Amino acid sequence: MDFLIFKAPMLMVQASLDGILLGILFALIAYGMALQWGVMNIINIAQGDLVILGGYIAYTIYLWGIHPAWGVIISPIIMFFVGWVLYKLVINKVVDRDLFISILATFGIAIVFQQLMNFIFGADVVVAQSEYGTTMLFDNSVTLPNSKIFSAFISVLYAIALVIYMRKSKLGRAIRATAQNARAAKILGVDTEKVYAATFGINAALCGIAGALISITLTLHPYVGLPYTVRSFMIVIVAGLGNLPAVAVSGMGLGLFEEFADYILGTEFRIGAVFLLLVLILVYRRFKLSRKREYLK
C-alpha cells in the first residue's frame, strides 16, 4: 500500500487523465462485446485475444516500415474477415445453445489464438513506436503521451461512425431487428445467418481498431488477452446492453479505477484488482437483484 498519490495532487491529475483516456479505449472493446451479446446472445471469451491479434497486425505493418497509426484502418479490415471465418467455423454452431457452451467454446478459441500468436510473433513484450511525442501540462508535472490522446480520439470517432451506421444503413437496421427478435426478423425476410456473421465480423473489426491503438499506447503480449475480455464484460454488465453513453462512462470509470489501483496497491496487483473488481461487481449485482426478487414476492 502506497498513499503517495493522495499527497501529490499532480499525481492525481496524471492518474485521472491516464485513466480516462485508457477507459475510452476499453469502452470501444466493450461496445463490440455488447453488440454481439445483445444480437447473438453469446459471451465471447476470445474477445481480448481478438484485440491482441489486431494489435499484432498493426505491429506487423510497423515492422514493414509503415507508420503503425495506419493499423487503425488496415487492422479492422483484416479482423472483419477473421471474425467472419471464425463465425462460419465455430460460432454459428453455438449461437442458439446454452451460454455456458459458448463460454467454453470461445475459451478454446482463445487458447488456440494465444498459442498461434505465440508461435508467429514470439513471446516477447512488444510495442510499436508511434513517435508522436508527449504533451507536458502544468509546468511539466503531468506528462501525457500524444499517442494516448490520439487513441482516445480515434476510439470516439469510430464509435460515433458505428452508431450512425447502425441507425442509417440497411445492415444496421437488420442487426437491430435481429437483436430485438430474431424469429420475427427471419419471418420478415432478414437473413439472420448473414446478420450474425456480419455482427461478429464488426465486433472483430472493433477489436482490431482497439488492438491497433493498444499497440502504440500500451504493450502487446500473446497472453494478455483475458484481462481485456474481463474488462469489457465488466463494462457491459455495469452499463447494460445497448446503452452506449453508459458504456462510455463505465469504461472511463474502469480506467480511473485501474490507474488508482496501480498507484495505491502497486503494479503487481493491477490485474488482480481488475479481476477482483469483477467478482465484487457481480456479487453487488446479485444482492441488488435478490432484493428486487424478494420485493416482487
Add this chain to the structure above:
Amino acid sequence: MEKLKQKDLILYSGLIILGLAAPYLFSAFKVQLTYLCVLIVLAMTWNLQGGEMGYNTFGNILFYGLGMYLTASVQVGMFFPLAEWTESGGEKTFVHTTAQYFQGIGVGLLVSAIVPAVIAGAIGYAILGLRGHYFAICTLGLGIAAGEIAGGIEIIGAGQGFTTPPFPAEIVDTEARGKFFYFLSFALLVGTFIFVKYIYGSRFRLILNAIRDNEDKAEAMGIQTMKYKIVGWMCSAFFCGLAGGIMGGLIGYIDSTDVAFDGREMGVFMVLMAILGGKGTLWGPVIGATLFHFFKEGLWTLILGWQYVALGVLIVVIVVYFPEGLMGWLREKYPERFGEVIDEKDRKAQVELK
C-alpha cells in the same frame, strides 16, 4: 438385484487391486499414475458442482491452488520461519527430518482440506446467488484474481515461486517418494469415489438435480436451495484442496499462475474431462479423465509445441459436437442399460412430431 451387487463387488475389488498393484506393475509411470488419480478426483468434484448442481464453475482451481499453498506453508511453517524459507533457497539451510516431513504434510493436508471448505462456505452465499453464465464468469475471475494476488504476496514466494520441502534424504529407497505420493493420491481417489457414490444414492443428489433442472421450482417446493448449494460447493472445495496439497508435494515447486492457480491448464482440464466423460454421471468423469490423460500424455510428446493449439481445438470440438459426453452418447444408444424404460408409443410419437 443380488446378482448385480456381486458384479459390482467384483468390479470394485478388481479396480482396487489394480490400483494397489499399479505402481509395481508400471514402475516407471508412478508420477503419471499420481497425476491420473488427482485428475479423476478433480473431474469428479467438478461434476458434483457442474454436472449435478448445474453450476458450471471455472473456480474450483481456487481451492486447488489454495490447498497447494496451504499444505506447503504449513509443512514449512510448523518447523521453520516461512519468510526466510521462501526468500531465497531456504530449503538448503533448513532440512526437514523424516518425522518432521511426514508430520508436516499430514497436518498440511488436513488444513488444506478444511480451510478451502470453510472459505467456500464463507463466500458461497455471495457467489452462488449468481445464476448461469454470471456464475461461470465470476468464478473464472475468482480463480485468476487469486493467482494474480498470490503472485504479489512476499511470504509465499511472490513471483519467484515457492519450493516445497524436498522428500527426506534419510529414506534411501529411490522409489519411496513416487510410491508415497501415489498411494496418497490413490487413497484420496478411493475416498472421493466412496463419498460421491454415497451422494449418488442419497436425497442430497436429488436436491442438487432439482436445483439444476429448475431452481425456482425447487425453491417453491420448499427446498432451501442456498443451503444445499453451499454444502455442495464445500464438498467440492474439500477434495480440491486435498488434491492440490498432494500435487504441490509431488511437483515440488509452486508458482502462482503456472502451477497453483493454473486456470489455463488444470482449471480447464477439470471441466473438459467431466464433459468428455459425461456430465451428471458417476462413471463419466472417471472415464473422461482417464481417456483425457492417456490422450494428453500420448499426444503431448508427439506434437511438442503445438499442444495448446491441440487443447484448444479439442475443447471446441468436444463442447460443440459432444456436449453430452461419452456416457450421454452411450445412454442415447443403449438406454435400457441405464435402467431407463422407453415407451415405444411415446418415442414414435416424438419422432413423428419432429
